[in-house]
Amino acid sequence: NGYGGGASHLITKEIDHSLQLLPISNFLTSGSTIQSTSQSDESSSSKKKNSSADTQNAESIFREIQFAFLKFFTSILENYANKYTDKQRKNDPELRHKEYVFFRENRQVQQYEFERERFLDEGIDSKFRPWVEKLVGTQIFAAFCQEREELLERQSDAIPFEIQYFDEELIAKKNRSTLRTKKIKTEFLDDRSLDVKSVFVANPPNLNDLDQSSYVYTTFPQQLKTSRFGAIRKIQPPWSTRRDKPALARTKS
Numbered sequence: 001n002g003y004g005g006g007a008s009h010l011i012t013k014e015i016d017h018s019l020q021l022l023p024i025s026n027f028l029t030s031g032s033t034i035q036s037t038s039q040s041d042e043s044s045s046s047k048k049k050n051s052s053a054d055t056q057n058a059e060s061i062f063r064e065i066q067f068a069f070l071k072f073f074t075s076i077l078e079n080y081a082n083k084y085t086d087k088q089r090k091n092d093p094e095l096r097h098k099e100y101v102f103f104r105e106n107r108q109v110q111q112y113e114f115e116r117e118r119f120l121d122e123g124i125d126s127k128f129r130p131w132v133e134k135l136v137g138t139q140i141f142a143a144f145c146q147e148r149e150e151l152l153e154r155q156s157d158a159i160p161f162e163i164q165y166f167d168e169e170l171i172a173k174k175n176r177s178t179l180r181t182k183k184i185k186t187e188f189l190d191d192r193s194l195d196v197k198s199v200f201v202a203n204p205p206n207l208n209d210l211d212q213s214s215y216v217y218t219t220f221p222q223q224l225k226t227s228r229f230g231a232i233r234k235i236q237p238p239w240s241t242r243r244d245k246p247a248l249a250r251t252k253s
Helices: 044-076 086-091 116-123 126-135 139-154 161-175
Strands: 103-106 111-114
Touching: 044 126, 044 161, 103 139, 111 139, 116 126, 139 161
Parallel strands: none
Antiparallel strands: 103 111
């Protein structure tokens, strides 16, 4: 279970499916899927027939799990990047040179620091505090803060995609509120330049001029025969080209 759109709203979904959970490292690459376990000794032909449907079903389940975690963390951390309003900064002289509520700037060393205790006091629902107290003490949350602290220190417009994505998910969540009359744009989430616009179907292997249809090697060949290389076909990318992803730079110990 995870917390959904509001503090009191719970996401409860029973998934009637047997899963063989994989190490978390398996999910760090794009396109990873959860493999489903077979409940019966099906024949080889039946497994091949149903493999495509099983893969799609497992992928769908994995996406549902991802979405549940995303909704949970956007509810817990929705205020972490809050900024002072122009009115607040105008009325309070101490806030005139401050931008973020929970990121404190140390001007002497020119570094930012996320104020964990203040965030626990002011940035979350009191119902969440016991769990969030554990969260803010973890190494992964320290890395979460460090990436954003260093981004503020660099004052760079090249924001890494993963930070843009999460922060705009927070904005989109707030935009869905009926209390917000002025919606904020989410240009990164609305960007469709990487949508797949075409599909390139590769030709099957060319068996012409081969001495036999199959070969068995004890090891991978140390040298390939260049005479068997064919001409490389040029294809257009199936999506629009765009700038490279800005890299995260960690300099603090």
